[in-house]
Amino acid sequence: MENIKLHNLNINSFDRSHNSRINFFRPDKYKDIENFSKKHKNLINMGLNFSYSPVFFHKKSVSIDFSRFNKILNFNKKKKEITVEAGIKIYDLVNFLLKHKLSLPQLPGYPFITVGGAIAANIHGKSSGFDGTIKNSVKELLLFHKDKGWKKISNRENKVLFDLTIGGLGLTGTIVSATFKLKSFPYSRFLINRLEVKNIKETINYLIKYKNYKNLLIYSWNDASNINNFGRGYVFVSKPIKKNNENNIKLNFKKNYKILIPLWNSLTSKLFNYFFFNFQKFKNKKYEESFMKTIFPFAGNENYFNFFGSKGFIETQLIIRPEIIEDFFKSFTKFYIKFKPEIILLSFKNISGKQKYIRFEGNGICVTFDFLNNKKNLIFLEKIDKLCVKYNVIPSVIKDSRISKKILDKCFPEAEKFRNDLLKFDKKRVYKSETSRRLKL
Amino acid sequence: MTYLIIGASSGLGKDLVYEFASKGNNLIISSRDIRDLKNLKNDIELKYKVKVKILTIDLANLDDVKKKINLNNKFFDGITGVLFPAGQMDDEDFINLKPSLVGDLIFSNFISITYIISSYYQKKEKGIIVGFGSVSALFGRRTNPYYSASKRALESYFESLISNNDKKNINIQFYILGYLDTNLSFGKKLFLPRGSTKNLSKLVYKKRLLKNCKIYFPIWWSIIGFIINIIPFKILIFIFNFFKKNEKN
Numbered sequence: 001m002e003n004i005k006l007h008n009l010n011i012n013s014f015d016r017s018h019n020s021r022i023n024f025f026r027p028d029k030y031k032d033i034e035n036f037s038k039k040h041k042n043l044i045n046m047g048l049n050f051s052y053s054p055v056f057f058h059k060k061s062v063s064i065d066f067s068r069f070n071k072i073l074n075f076n077k078k079k080k081e082i083t084v085e086a087g088i089k090i091y092d093l094v095n096f097l098l099k100h101k102l103s104l105p106q107l108p109g110y111p112f113i114t115v116g117g118a119i120a121a122n123i124h125g126k127s128s129g130f131d132g133t134i135k136n137s138v139k140e141l142l143l144f145h146k147d148k149g150w151k152k153i154s155n156r157e158n159k160v161l162f163d164l165t166i167g168g169l170g171l172t173g174t175i176v177s178a179t180f181k182l183k184s185f186p187y188s189r190f191l192i193n194r195l196e197v198k199n200i201k202e203t204i205n206y207l208i209k210y211k212n213y214k215n216l217l218i219y220s221w222n223d224a225s226n227i228n229n230f231g232r233g234y235v236f237v238s239k240p241i242k243k244n245n246e247n248n249i250k251l252n253f254k255k256n257y258k259i260l261i262p263l264w265n266s267l268t269s270k271l272f273n274y275f276f277f278n279f280q281k282f283k284n285k286k287y288e289e290s291f292m293k294t295i296f297p298f299a300g301n302e303n304y305f306n307f308f309g310s311k312g313f314i315e316t317q318l319i320i321r322p323e324i325i326e327d328f329f330k331s332f333t334k335f336y337i338k339f340k341p342e343i344i345l346l347s348f349k350n351i352s353g354k355q356k357y358i359r360f361e362g363n364g365i366c367v368t369f370d371f372l373n374n375k376k377n378l379i380f381l382e383k384i385d386k387l388c389v390k391y392n393v394i395p396s397v398i399k400d401s402r403i404s405k406k407i408l409d410k411c412f413p414e415a416e417k418f419r420n421d422l423l424k425f426d427k428k429r430v431y432k433s434e435t436s437r438r439l440k441l
Numbered sequence: 442m443t444y445l446i447i448g449a450s451s452g453l454g455k456d457l458v459y460e461f462a463s464k465g466n467n468l469i470i471s472s473r474d475i476r477d478l479k480n481l482k483n484d485i486e487l488k489y490k491v492k493v494k495i496l497t498i499d500l501a502n503l504d505d506v507k508k509k510i511n512l513n514n515k516f517f518d519g520i521t522g523v524l525f526p527a528g529q530m531d532d533e534d535f536i537n538l539k540p541s542l543v544g545d546l547i548f549s550n551f552i553s554i555t556y557i558i559s560s561y562y563q564k565k566e567k568g569i570i571v572g573f574g575s576v577s578a579l580f581g582r583r584t585n586p587y588y589s590a591s592k593r594a595l596e597s598y599f600e601s602l603i604s605n606n607d608k609k610n611i612n613i614q615f616y617i618l619g620y621l622d623t624n625l626s627f628g629k630k631l632f633l634p635r636g637s638t639k640n641l642s643k644l645v646y647k648k649r650l651l652k653n654c655k656i657y658f659p660i661w662w663s664i665i666g667f668i669i670n671i672i673p674f675k676i677l678i679f680i681f682n683f684f685k686k687n688e689k690n
Contacts, residue, residue, distance in 0.1 A: 005532075005624065026624060028451040030476040068451075071484035085480065096488075 006036075006062065013054040014305070016312025017373065017401040018434050022057045028068035033174065037064070037146035044433045045170035047087065047114035051121065052315050053401040054434035055169045061432050064174055066116055072096060073177055080182040081139065086116030086175040091299075095251050098291070103185035105131040111251065111296045116175040121398040122167030122359045124366070126217040126238075126295065129207075129350025133361050135166045136353070137180045145173035146430055164421055167359030169398070171422060171431045171441060187240035188249045190217070190294040194285050197222070200231035200329050203348050207365060208322060210237060211350050217294070224346035224369065225266075225273040227337055231329075231346075234280055238294050251292050258302070262309025264372055266342050313344070314371040316381065317396035318388065319351055319362045328391045332384065339380040345370040357418040358408065358441070360396040368399075378402070397435065405440045415439075443467040444569075445520050447498065447557065448527025450477035452623040453573070453638045457526055460642035462489040469520065471496040472527075500527055500553040501545040510560055517561050522569030522612075522649065525554050528592075534585045543587050550591030555598050562602070567610040569649050572599050574617045576662050579669045580677055603653045614648060615655045616641070619662040633661065 008023050024046060027033050037043055046056040046063040057063050069087035076082075077100055084093060090104075091111035097103050108123040119141070124133045131137075140154040143165060151173070153162040165172045197203045203220045210218045222233035292299060305313065320328055347368045353361040371377040381402060388395055389410040397403050409415045419441055423429065435441075444461050448454040449470035458470055462485045470478055470485075470493060478495040485493050499505045510516055529549035531542055538546075558570055577585055578593035599615040606613050622635045636659035648654060657663035669677060 028455070028624065029474060031474050071480050072487050073480050073483045075487050 011049065011057050012312075013052060013057075013401055013434075014050050015052045015315060015373075015401055016308070016310065017314070018054040020054070020057055020059045020434065022059060022061075022063055024057075024063035024065050026065040026068060030176075033064070033144055033176070036062075037144065037174070040146075042430060042432050043146060043174075044431055044436075045116065045120065045174050047117035048089070048112055050110060050113045051117060052399045053397065055120070055398065055436075056117075056433060058432055058434045058437060066114065066174065069176065070114075074179070075100075077102070080184070081179060082182060083140075083177055083179040084115055085177050086119070087114050089114060090118060091251060091296075097182060098185065098249050098251070101184060101186045102182045104134075104180055105137050105183045106134040107295050109296060110298050111292075112299070115178055116170075119166055119175055119178055120168060120170040122361060124351055124360070126219055126349060128366065129211055129218060129352055130214050131183075132351075132353040133167070133359070135359070135361070137182070138166060138178055139181050140179040141165060141175055142177040143173045144176050145426065147426070147428065148173070150176075160421060161425060163356060164418065164425065167357065167361070168418075168422075169358070169433065169435060169441070171429075171433070171436055172425065173431060185240070187242045187291075189241060189243060189291055190238040190289045191241045192287055192289050192294070193237040193239070194280060194283070194287075195235040195237065196233075197235055198232055200348075201326065203231065203233065203235055204322065204325055204365060206235040206237075207348060207350050215240060219349040220347055221276070222346040222348065223273040223277055224343035225270040227333070229273075229277075230333065230336070233277065233346075238289070241288070249291055251296075258306055260306045260310060262311065263307035264309075264313075264342070264344050266340075269342055269344050272344075308344075308372065311373045314373050314377065314381065314402060315399045316369045316371065316384065317360065317399040318367045319355075319360065319364045319394040320367060320391065321362075321364045324391050325365055328387060328393065331387050331390075335380060335383045335387075339376060339383070341377045341380040342372040342374070343369050344372065355394060355412075355414075357414050357421075358397060358412050358439075360394060360398060362394050364394075397439065401435070403439070405438070408439050442521040443469065443492075443519055445469040445471065445496075445517075445523045447471045447500070447523070447525050447554075450474065450481060452526070453618075453621065453641060454526035455481065456638040456642040457524055457645060458485060460639075460646050462491050462493070464646060465489070465491060466521075467492040467494075469494045469496055471498050473497060473499050498553075500549040501529065503548055503553055503556065506553045506556055510557055517564045520561075520568070522571065523557065523561050524569075524571040524645070525557075526573050527554065528573070528575075528588075530585060530588050534587050535583065536586050538587060546587040547591050550588060551594045551598075554595060558598075558602070562609075562611065565609070565611060569612045569614075570602070571614045571616070571645060571649070574599070574615060576617060576619045576657075576666065578617075579666055580674065580681075582681065599655070603655070606653055612649065612651055613653050614645070614651060616645070617655070617657045617662065617666065619657065619659050619665075621658075634659070 006023050006025050010021050012019050025036050040062040042061040044061040044063050046065045066087040069085035071085045074083040089112055107125045108118055118134055122133045122135055143151045143153055151158055207218055210216055217238040220233055220235045222231050223229045349366050351366040352363050355362040385407045395403055395411055444466055446457055449458050450472035475497050482493040482495050498509050574596040575592040577589040602613050620631050620635045621638050641658050657666055
């Protein structure tokens with residue numbers, strides 16, 4: 001019945017920093033991927049368009065919308081392994097796994113991204129302190145490259161290509177399917193212990209204290225709306241628990257109406273942070289929370305992002321080594337006082353792993369900021385970029401659409417190696433996105 | 442119950458596979474590419490605990506169809522019903538299409554399907570046959586002449602099946618499809634809304650026990666179909682060309 005065609009549409013990166021009219025196609029057969037990829041000079045892979053930075057499109061590349069490749073290909077409960085097509089949503093995968101008391105160790109904060117996107121971004125999630133990034137759970141990938149054809153890649157087979165592909169922003173080809181190692185998850189919800197903190201130092205102390213407690217998800221919410229209360233907030237220690245009457249849990253999701261109004265500003269940010277901080281005090285210090293709300297806090301709360309309006313936002317995510325984090329924030333605070341940036345969200349968690357190529361990975365504290373997208377904040381962030389270089393901090397190119405080639409090269413020791421190894425594999429550099437062109441990858 | 446679904450790997454065919462499997466039916470799924478079929482089989486078996494067999498058939502190649510269907514005389518034993526959400530279109534399908542490609546379109550959309558149906562119909566006393574036509578067959582236009590002609594021939598064949606279907610206990614259903622939310626209409630500006638292949642699959646499953654039926658989907662195409670059938674051909678062509686001209690301007 002099908003006759004696949006090239007379509008075009010206006011598309012935004014999720015942070016709304018980039019907009020472009022693009023060509024794309026949506027295959028649903030293996031032959032379509034082969035035939036259509038071969039027809040076009042430059043390509044890039046597209047999931048469900050939730051990438052903050054424009055890694056899934058470019059006006060000169062044809063995007064491959066992979067959302068119709070969403071099947072489960074193999075499942076071995078005993079070996080705790082699953083093979084899925086790359087277009088399957090994390091939400092659908094988790095729903096299937098939870099029925100079998102299993103889970104993917106690393107789950108991103110938003111469940112409607114595709115597995116292929118999660119791998120290309122090397123996502124980490126709330127358990128990254130002890131589970132590391134998704135790279136640790138990927139056993140094997142099937143990759144399609146328009147000139148190189150089909151490639152099975154793993155730590156044993158085509159290792160360089162495997163390393164280039166995980167966290168490689170979809171530049172090595174199309175991830176068609178992935179085999180994951182899973183972990184047991186016989187729980188149904190979480191018991192949250194909320195700990196009040198006065199500043200960032202206290203937050204870091206808690207993160208370090210709980211770092212080696214496996215299975216405890218530790219993350220914080222901190223007020224960054226004004227200098228007087230900078231860093232006050234809460235550390236949430238979430239322990240998975242099982243309720244006797246809950247045998248099978250199923251994720252439920254209600255879609256909200258999209259309200260694209262620019263609600264966030266300096267005043268509303270202060271008000272929101274004030275009320276959120278004080279509202280928490282009315283709740284018990286220990287309370288139970290559903291799997292969905294704990295792991296995927298933004299599902300159903302998408303209007304948080306819409307409240308940034310059509311100009312969008314800037315999310316900066318950094319990995320900072322614990323030994324320099326105090327110095328980093330001393331310098332950060334100086335710039336903060338000078339520029340008075342509007343930070344709507346500040347959060348901390350642990351992260352672990354070995355940094356390679358351009359992957360957002362390493363041992364340290366993962367810090368996330370959401371800024372309003374305006375001139376003042378952009379100047380402030382340029383200063384923070386310099387701090388990142390000074391303190392050897394790793395920024396996320398997936399989250400932050402501003403990062404320049406210069407900053408990438410200075411912060412990632414293997415950025416040039418990534419370029420060279422990618423070029424060795426693909427001399428024509430077929431797969432290109434807005435992000436890859438900006439970073440000269 | 443076991444259903445044979447030909448053209449199962451994408452679009453409506455894929456949705457029919459999920460709908461029938463979700464109701465606990467075993468399936469034989471068929472299309473050209475074994476890779477698509479293997480993956481679909483695995484997904485269905487893992488999610489619905491039903492048995493799925495795969496059958497690669499190239500409908501454009503009648504010899505291949507004969508070989509697969511006549512592999513043994515017992516091919517249709519145990520098959521409750523056959524569904525044909527299969528079809529082939531070609532971007533170059535205009536009146537001067539290469540003769541070699543004309544054959545592909547006519548075999549895929551008509552001859553191979555009638556071959557399978559006639560084999561099934563002659564062997565079975567009880568069963569279900571579901572065919573799918575297209576509103577593009579309502580009248581001949583400049584685009585897709587060979588596809589539309591094949592679909593019109595198929596519609597005529599199903600009408601004949603229904604006319605002769607008084608001695609056997611076989612349910613024969615034919616759906617005339619308008620715009621659906623498939624790759625075919627994806628991203629296009631259309632003058633009528635698209636029907637959902639998921640809803641259509643549900644409808645096909647629900648109506649499978651009807652003795653004979655011919656249904657337009659989405660439903661508003663039945664009104665358009667009626668109007669087109671009563672307007673003289675010359676006037677129809679004039680109106681169609683007028684709209685085409687305005688579209689270009």
